[in-house]
Amino acid sequence: MTADPLRIALIASSRYPIRQPFPGGLESHVWYLARTLSGDGHHVTLFAGPGSDRTLGCAHLQVRTLDVSHAARQDVSMPSMWFMQEHHAYLQLMLDLSGPLAESFDVVHNHSLHYLPVAMASAVPAPVLSTLHTPPTPWLESALAVRSGAGAHFAAVSRHTAAAWQHAVDDIEVVPNGVDLDSWPEGRGGPHLIWFGRLVPEKGAHVAVDAARRAGFPIVLAGPISDAEYFDRMIR
Numbered sequence: 001m002t003a004d005p006l007r008i009a010l011i012a013s014s015r016y017p018i019r020q021p022f023p024g025g026l027e028s029h030v031w032y033l034a035r036t037l038s039g040d041g042h043h044v045t046l047f048a049g050p051g052s053d054r055t056l057g058c059a060h061l062q063v064r065t066l067d068v069s070h071a072a073r074q075d076v077s078m079p080s081m082w083f084m085q086e087h088h089a090y091l092q093l094m095l096d097l098s099g100p101l102a103e104s105f106d107v108v109h110n111h112s113l114h115y116l117p118v119a120m121a122s123a124v125p126a127p128v129l130s131t132l133h134t135p136p137t138p139w140l141e142s143a144l145a146v147r148s149g150a151g152a153h154f155a156a157v158s159r160h161t162a163a164a165w166q167h168a169v170d171d172i173e174v175v176p177n178g179v180d181l182d183s184w185p186e187g188r189g190g191p192h193l194i195w196f197g198r199l200v201p202e203k204g205a206h207v208a209v210d211a212a213r214r215a216g217f218p219i220v221l222a223g224p225i226s227d228a229e230y231f232d233r234m235i236r
Contacts, residue, residue: 007043009097009126011110012036014063014089015082017051024198026133029157029177030111034058045105047093064092090116098123109148115143121152132156132172135164135202144168194223198230206234 012018012030014230022028030046031053036055038044046052054060066088072078094116097108102125110117110130118140132154144169155173155198156162162172193210193215205221212219225231 001121005041005043006106007104008037008045009061009101009105009108010044010046010048010058011093011108011112012046012048013048013112014047014049014086014093014114016049017053018046018048018056019051019053025177026111026113029131029133031056032178032180033109054225061093061096065089086114087116090114093117094120094123098125102126113137113140115139118152119147121147127153129155131175132161132165132169135161136168141168170182191218193217193219194222195219198226199223199235200227201230201234 007126010025010030010033013023016023016027018027018031018034022031027048030048034044034056044056044058046056047062047063050063052060065085068078068081068084078084080176088106090112094195097105098120105126108117108121108124108126108128110128111133113134117128118130121130123179130152153173154169154171155175156165157175158176159174162174165172193207193208193212193230197203197205199205199221203223205223209219209221223236
């Protein structure tokens with residue numbers, strides 16, 4: 001490295017660990033990013049679900065969980081427990097980044113799908129870059145609508161994703177997901193095509209099926225059925 005190393009906080013999912021096998025592309029992206037930035041000499045600290053890979057060469061921020069009392073659970077406003085746990089984890093993290101950890105980082109890179117890192121970005125002294133991995137969600141749109149704009153910056157993993165968010169974010173840098181070619185060496189090939197990912201409309205498995213039919217190849221699909229109606233109507 002020629003430049004001084006940066007102190008980087010990476011925010012990922014509070015529920016899913018950053019380790020192989022990856023639950024999805026977001027976790028894979030953060031894993032490779034943490035490993036590469038650490039390998040380049042930067043000081044990386046990762047906030048992610050318990051059990052994340054300890055061989056990445058980075059520090060880890062603890063996920064703070066919440067023990068909701070019996071009385072609070074009986075209240076009519078009580079949401080699902082996973083919602084409360086996730087809300088509490090990100091609330092604690094953002095308060096830490098704006099309080100006791102305020103001078104600990106040069107940049108905060110947010111990859112989570114949660115609204116609080118966006119809504120509270122202006123409270124953090126360091127610049128907060130949020131990478132948008134998905135189409136718009138109501139919670140993130142709400143956070144974008146109330147943010148002050150100070151300290152908040154945005155990138156998207158594709159031009160398509162950036163275009164989907166343009167109604168809410170007017171300045172989005174496009175930084176495509178990287179691929180570690182050493183981890184995907186060319187194989188011997190075979191008689192089948194393969195597609196893998198979550199079986200939801202935006203992932204386009206039905207397009208892959210159509211392409212395979214046109215090319216005259218059988219195709220194998222691998223992945224969780226996250227949208228049963230789509231699977232039954234377009235895939236099965």
